[in-house]
Each structure stands twice: as structure tokens, then as C-alpha cells.
Amino acid sequence: MFGELINKFDDIFRNLRGAGKLTEKNIQEALREVRRTLLEADVNYKVVKDFIKNIEESAVGETVLKSIEPGQQVIKIVHDQLIKLLGEKNQPLAPLDKSPTIYILCGLQGSGKTTLAGKLALQAKGKNKKTLLVAADIYRPAAIQQLQILGNSIGVEVFQMEKTEPSVICEMAKNYAEKNFFDLMIIDTAGRLHIDEELMMELEVIKSKMSPDELILVADAMTWQDAVNLAETFHQRLNLTGVALSKLDGDARGGAAISIRAVTGCPIKIASVGEKLSDLEVFHPDRMASRILGMGDIISLVEKAQETVDLNQASKLEEKLRKNTFTLEDFYGQLQQIKKMGPLDSLLGMIPGVGKVLKDIPIDEKGLTRVEAMIQSMTPQERQNPGLIDGSRKMRIAAGSGNSVQDINLLLKQFSTMQKMIKNVNKFKFKGLPKGAFPFPMIL
Ligand SMILES: Nc1nc2c(ncn2[C@@H]2O[C@H](COP(=O)(O)OP(=O)(O)OP(=O)(O)O)[C@@H](O)[C@H]2O)c(=O)[nH]1
Ligand SMILES: [Mg+2]
8 A cells, every 4th residue: 555655755754864953954855855755646736735834834943953853853743744634533434323324335437335335234244233235226237236246245135126216216225224123224326437417416316315324435546636536526516424445455656545635625434445345444544644654553553463462461562662672582472473463464564664674575474483493492591682692502593493594693683673673663752652552563
């Protein structure tokens, strides 16, 4: 997600950090780069202009120039402004507290409406809520069948009627849902190639008859500026309750995600991040900002880890990381946890500073087992203090673990690099970071 954008921000920020003292001149240079980067990512030009102006107003001042770590201060300002742009806080979808709560999904052809309908239905099912999927696309051949197959695959009922006005289908579906105590009704509307009057009118009629709890535009993040223009038109006409960004897993440049809220005023509520029905994420502006700025997504990572990680151990580890007394012994414990958490490369991008460092290194899960063997062959003292490991001990450890001395050297070197990295991460103060959020940034 947003690979190019993240790399560029990483470069800009590294330069800023590297600058010993910040002057108005190097702030200006950095901001010029930020501006160019955002424009290249297809962020709306007006949004970029305001964004830069806001940063300038907060950043160019005496407090920043006199500060001890000015580079980081600027980075934090950029981060804060980006969160603002993305909408501050997640606005959740309407709760399923009626019988039925009604969501309408609309959008252009192929934007991902039907897929999202399935994802939301599955999510509701997980909360023991009964969903009725409503096929309101009577135009595209096989659209009804597609929804039917999807519904069958997740055990969710689909309401369908052929050759009937979509708004009439919706009314019948609502009656049916009320009589049968459905918690949620998701209306999957027809897509069009372009915005056209007929489509808008149809949606207006459905909206007025249904009084939905959510009217969500599904916008394809891969279409960049078009997604923004689309959202603007739909919102003006239909007064949407929210936007769902789809295909955020692809090589979307970020423009749509960054601009939609600012241009339309309509919140992005959820993100669709893959073809699988479980690929659904709540859209959190603060986490998205951290991801875009290459600060990783520690909080998502923590959430992902919570099921597998022993929180007591995690908080002890957090303490060690903060005090920088993290040892190979702790690292070994981390490897055990990480192995339980599953696909490494998907976890890596979420770790601050690590995504970039490890970008080109293929992640070899078997390598972890080898690293474990090496650490197991060390004495407890050596794990606490790798400095004790001299040439002959390296040979013993290599022989004991079935590795070469070079492998041992590499491990020790990487471990020491990692310690430095952790130190840097520690220096940066993440706003609102929950307790227990630091223990995971360690992988070879
Ligand atoms: N990679 C990726 N693919 C997606 C995502 N959401 C949908 N798709 C794919 O995009 C294609 C279109 O998705 P649909 O859900 O059928 O789109 P639609 O808006 O219902 O399309 P119409 O009914 O024709 O208007 C399918 O191949 C989906 O698998 C996503 O978040 N990521
Ligand atoms: Mg569809």
C-alpha cells in the first residue's frame, strides 16, 4: 500500500533528521519535497496547498528553530496535519440496533460494492447479527447470481426479484427483513461506467424510500483523482453518510485516501484491502497517517498480536526497550511470539522504520529457525551480553547450531543494528500510543 509515497517520505524525513540544526531554509526545502511528493501521489492540488500552508504556520517559528530535536518536531507536525486531513478519528458505521438497520452501497462498475457487501455481511455474522443481502442490480447480467453465490458461500440470505424496479425490490426486501427479524439489510446497487442521471435518480428514489442508516459510496482507491471527483459528485447529490475505499491493497498512490475527506467533507469509514472476504479494515486516520509517513502501524500490529502475545511479557519487554536493555534472550522470546503471529512480510510494513530497512530483503521463515538454533547454542551470559562472544565461542556456537561463523557474525551485527533502530524508535514520541505498544519491532 502506498509504497512509493512511503519511500519518499522516508527520504525527506531522513534528511530532516540528519540536519543538525533546522533553519527556515531547510524546512522550506523539506516542505517543497513534501508538496512534490503529495502531488506525485495524485493528491488534489488544493488539498496539498492548504496542507503545506498549515504545516508552515505551525512549523516555521522560533520554538521549532530553538528546539533540541527540530527535525522530529517537523515530522510530528506533518503527522498531525495528515491526521487532520484524513479526518481525525474513525467514524464508525451505524450500529446494528434496529430491525433492520439499512446500509446502501453505491458506486461505479467494478468498484467493489458486491465484494464489500459480502465482507460486511460476514463481519455482522461474526457478531451474531442476521444479514439480508439485497440484489438491487437488475441490469448487469449475472449480477444477481454473483450476489447469490457470495451469499451462499458465507451462509447469508439473499433477497432477489427479477424484472422489478430496484426501489420496489428494496421495499419488498425491507418488509421481508422486518417480518423475519433481520438485524442488517445491505442493498447492493447497480454500478455504471460513468456517473449518469439515470443512476443518480434511481439512487435518490431508493434513498428516499429506505431512509438508510448508511449510504456508502464504494470508491476504488486505484482510480486516484477520479475517486475524489466521484465522491464529490455523489456526496453533493446524495448526501452520503460515508465512503468506503476499496482496493487499498493494490498499488494505489495514496491520492484518493488523502484527498477524499478534505475535498468532500465526507468521512472515509472503512477500507477494503483485498479480494478475500476477511480483508476489511476500519479506517483510522491516525494509523493511516502513520502508515503513509512510514512510521509503521504499531497499533494495528499490537491488535494483531494481542491474540497471540502474552501481555504481561509484552509490558516487561516494553520497559526493556525503553531502557534499551533488550538482549538476545528477549529477542529469542520475541521470535517465538512472532512465529505464532503469521506471515512475516505482512507484519513488517507495520513496524516503524523497519519496512524501509528490510524492503529488499526476502523474508525467509526458515531463517528464523536457524536464528533460534544459534541463540539456543549461546550461554545465558552470552545472550545477556553478546560482547562476551569471542572467536572461539563463535566457532562453538556455529558448530552447535549447524551454522557458519559468518552466520553468527551476521546475527550479532544485525542484532546490534536492531538495537540502534529501537533506540531511534524510542526517541520518537508517538502521540496517543497505548501502553504495550512497543514490544514488537524485532525481526531479522
Ligand atoms: N484487490 C482487491 N480487489 C478487490 C477489492 N474489492 C473488490 N475487488 C475485486 O474487484 C472486482 C470487482 O468487484 P465487485 O465487488 O464485483 O464490484 P462491483 O462494484 O460490485 O461491480 P459491479 O456490480 O459490476 O458494479 C472483483 O474482481 C473483486 O474481487 C479489494 O479491496 N482489493
Ligand atoms: Mg456488484
